[in-house]
Amino acid sequence: xxxxxxxxxxxxxxxxxxxxxxxxxxxxxxxxxxxxxxxxxxxxxxxxxxxxxxxxxxxxxxxxxxxxxxxxxxxxxxxxxxxxxxxxxxxxxxxxxxxxxxxxxxxxxxxxxxxxxxxxxxxxxxxxxxxxxxxxxxxxxxxxxxxxxxxxxxxxxxxxxxxxxxxxxxxxxxxxxxxxxxxxxxxxxxxxxxxxxxxxxxxxxxxxxxxxxxxxxxxxxxxxxxxxxxxxxxxxxxxxxxxxxxxxxxxxxxxxxxxxxxxxxxxxxxxxxxxxxxxxxxxxxxxxxxxxxxxxxxxxxxxxxxxxxxxxxxxxxxxxxxxxxxxxxxxxxxxxxxxxxxxxxxxxxxxxxxxxxxxxxxxxxxxxxxxxxxxxxxxxxxxxxxxxxxxxxxxxxxxxxxxxxxxxxxxxxxxxxxxxxxxxxxxxxxxxxxxxxxxxxxxxxxxxxxxxxxx
Numbered sequence: 001x002x003x004x005x006x007x008x009x010x011x012x013x014x015x016x017x018x019x020x021x022x023x024x025x026x027x028x029x030x031x032x033x034x035x036x037x038x039x040x041x042x043x044x045x046x047x048x049x050x051x052x053x054x055x056x057x058x059x060x061x062x063x064x065x066x067x068x069x070x071x072x073x074x075x076x077x078x079x080x081x082x083x084x085x086x087x088x089x090x091x092x093x094x095x096x097x098x099x100x101x102x103x104x105x106x107x108x109x110x111x112x113x114x115x116x117x118x119x120x121x122x123x124x125x126x127x128x129x130x131x132x133x134x135x136x137x138x139x140x141x142x143x144x145x146x147x148x149x150x151x152x153x154x155x156x157x158x159x160x161x162x163x164x165x166x167x168x169x170x171x172x173x174x175x176x177x178x179x180x181x182x183x184x185x186x187x188x189x190x191x192x193x194x195x196x197x198x199x200x201x202x203x204x205x206x207x208x209x210x211x212x213x214x215x216x217x218x219x220x221x222x223x224x225x226x227x228x229x230x231x232x233x234x235x236x237x238x239x240x241x242x243x244x245x246x247x248x249x250x251x252x253x254x255x256x257x258x259x260x261x262x263x264x265x266x267x268x269x270x271x272x273x274x275x276x277x278x279x280x281x282x283x284x285x286x287x288x289x290x291x292x293x294x295x296x297x298x299x300x301x302x303x304x305x306x307x308x309x310x311x312x313x314x315x316x317x318x319x320x321x322x323x324x325x326x327x328x329x330x331x332x333x334x335x336x337x338x339x340x341x342x343x344x345x346x347x348x349x350x351x352x353x354x355x356x357x358x359x360x361x362x363x364x365x366x367x368x369x370x371x372x373x374x375x376x377x378x379x380x381x382x383x384x385x386x387x388x389x390x391x392x393x394x395x396x397x398x399x400x401x402x403x404x405x406x407x408x409x410x411x412x413x414x415x416x417x418x419x420x421x422x423x424x425x426x427x428x429x430x431x432x433x434x435x436x437x438x439x440x441x442x443x444x445x446x447x448x449x450x451x452x453x454x455x
Contacts (some may be wrong), residue, residue, distance in 0.1 A: 007084070007308065011314065015172065015176055018257065019180075020179070020180060021176075021244070021252065022250050022264070023100050023180055024176055024179045025261045026264040027179040027328065028240055028266045028329035029233060029234045029264075030049065030186070030322050030325065030326065031326025032322050032417050033229065035113040035268070036319070038229055039272050039276045040294075042210065042254025043286075046216075046417065047211075047277075048210055048211045048220065049215045049217060050215045050222055051270075054229050055225060057227050057443070058233060060435065060440075061440055062236065062262060063259070064261050066241065066258045067418065067432060068401055069117050069420055070245040071254065071405070071414055071417045072087060072239075072405070072409075073244065073245030074190075075417035079096035079333065079340050080097075080102065080242045081095050081102065081340070082098070084097050087408070088404070088409070097239065097401060098242070100396075101397060104237075104238045104393045104394065105331075106330075107389050108238070109360075110357065110361040112323075113159050113358075113362055113375045114364045115428065116323045117153075117157070117365065118152070118155055118295070119155075120158045121145055121314040122316050123156040123313075123319075123384065125141075126309075126313040126318075127317070131309075131312055132299050132308055133305035135368040138295070138296045142295045147368050152366065152368075153366075155385055156358060159324075161417050163327050164351055164353075164354035166324075166328060167328060167346075168350040171229055177330060178325070180323075182428045183325065186318055186325075187360050188270075189272075189314045189315070190268070190275060191270070192313055193311060193318070193382070194271055194275050194310055197276070200279065201282060203283055209306040210273040220305045224350055228447050229454065231443075231444070232390065232449055233265055234261070236401075237325065237394040237401065238397055240330065243329075244337045253421045253423070254417070254421070255422045255428060256422060270320075280301060283304050288328035298312070312391065331350070331357075335349055346359060348390065364385055368382070377407070380450050392431070404447060411433075415429050
């Protein structure tokens, strides 16, 4: 089996460089979770101690799961569905892990694209300088944007179109080039914002809140939130990175690549905290403001500082870039699964997928307006889809991948692929295997059960 995987077609698209792959993988991971969710969850969970726990679990849980998807993708040189078939050819039922990933990515896009549309609209308004116009109350503006059907559908359409244009260009000319442009800009904008934030009067209180670990505020729920955040923060569980790593050359070190992606993801989460909490504390705002922290609280803060329009516009563009680079991976896993069958060209398939995603996302887009009264188990269409994907399908996907790698995949295949092209030895593999056999599945089960018990 090992030799068979090494004789893949040279016609398959590949990343042009290791850097291109790392930036694309980091782009897939760095999105709503790192920039939107982590800051407000950190604010609600006591600050520095929560962030420290999040980092520890990202290393113990996120990194081995990331490596597992890399092993499957690079090892088989195949997209998600086919990869599981090749690793377990006599047990084809495991291919449903890949199919569930494709379905999960599609469902995720039906509400992720809605939020991406909001950010698209906010970015345009931010560049125009109208988000913090004295005539606009931030809370009322947010309500108007999500509550006006034509505005939400316009944002959804623009976000979908941006994804279709990039994905239709392919791996090197589309995804890789877009990430090589967007990711460095993201870091540059972050650094500019952090420098401005920490130089505000009173900003050090925010820095202390974010970085000083006060464990007196940590509860059992906060620990489980940190597990969940580390779990979702690296885009693992739906096999997106199985597909991404299938375009990777054999001489690239998977441990080094995964380590770089984890480092970049933690760094962005760190920068997000340093960009947000000093501003919040400098203007005596509430750090535990919940999901509205970005759309309602920060515009209020930026409106009170010199050149606030410029810095808010930078932050919103940064957020848009991060959201787009994550959505590229969601589109790519679906496109790659169907391209493998060879029935349609990439450009035609991507356009068709974009149209289907747009139509399927309309109910979620209208959840705060026309369809506000439609609910499932007490949740709007948007919230119900979010719960199904984030709280059920994603943890289950991670659990199945962990079991597959630990108990179904050939151990020699996993070991050889994990260590190929790297300087790591038996000790690294043994540690990885111990984590995948015991630590990772136990933690995932705890997170999954906790989420189920909460509802």
